[in-house]
Amino acid sequence: MTKFISWNVNGLRAAIKHGFLQVFNEMDADFFCIQETKLAPGQLDLDLPDYHQYWNYAEKKGYSGTAIFAKQPPLSVQYGINVPEFDHEGRVITLEYPDFYLINTYVPNSGAELKRLDFRHGFNEAFYEYVNQLSQQKSIVWCGDLNVAHQEIDLKNPQSNHHHPGFTDEERFDFSKLLKSGFTDTFRYFYPDQEHSYSWWSYRFHARQRNAGWRIDYFVASADLDSQLVDAKIHDQILGSDHCPVELDIQL
Incomplete structure (x- = not known):
């Protein structure tokens, strides 16, 4: 079995002060993907002796950024999606393995007053074209902070948050x-009706204590992998960020 973890750490240096490395070591994942590293090259040197490290940094300091820590080296690595407009914020890393691609993504937030909704939609279109091209070659495991609560069951207050960033009709569509193009939301594959399962909580209004959250962190897999899926988990008891880690176990 292969164990994948994804976690938006909301600043890796801050997360390390709040126990990131302990969580990392205890989880002992084969692949550990993180988003929102908020780092520039050379700012942090992580000693992870059992892992190969792959980093994609945003040009803007202290912003965005992704990383993958993998026990097995890939056949190839790609940073970005070959679309310059969307490749300057360090949002995508793709590792190629013999039987699958692993894609770690920090999808753009639509922002206050939806000022970046058009940018977000453009990213979605370009990214989905990229993923569908890759899926013609081999299976896909795609994870990250996708910044969308897909259905009403995926957030605490769907009515009051309708048309808010992450729960607009456009993002959900x-x-x-x-x-529908051939991918599976792995958590819903196992738990189609499970309520109150969230991966992000605002720092405001004691949202985490009240579990007033959103499920916006995902593992999505090619539908041809459905029979190999073992389990999907949301580790909502793990602190250290406003997001918690999510997990996919798969027989690859």
Whole structure:
């Protein structure tokens, strides 16, 4: 069995002060993907002797960024999606293995007053084209902070948050469109009706204590892998960020 973890750490240096390395070591994942590293090259040297490290940094300091820590070296690594407009914020890393691609993504937030909704939609379109091209070659395991609660069951207060960033009709439609093209939301594959399972909580209004959250962190896999899926988990008891880690176990 292969164990994948994804976690938006909301600043890796801050997360390390709040126990990131202990969580990392205890989870002992084969692949550990993180988003929102908020690092520039050379700012942090992580000693992870059992892992190969792959980093994609944003040009803007202290912003965005992704990383993958993998026990097995890949056949190839790609940073970005070959679209310059969307490749300057360190949002995508793709590792190629003999039987699958692993894609770690920090999808753009639509922002206050939806000022970046058009940028987000453009990213979605370009990214989905990229993923569908790769999926013609081999299976896909795609993870990250996708910044969308897909269905009403995926957030605490769907009515009051309708048309807010992460729960607009446009963002939800885009995600549905991708899934319908041959992909599986792995958590919902195992737990289609499970309520109150969230991966992000605002720092405001004691949201985490009240479990007033959103499920916006995902593992999405090619539908041809459905029979090999073992389990999907949300580790909502793990602190250290406003997000918690999510997990996919798969027989590859």
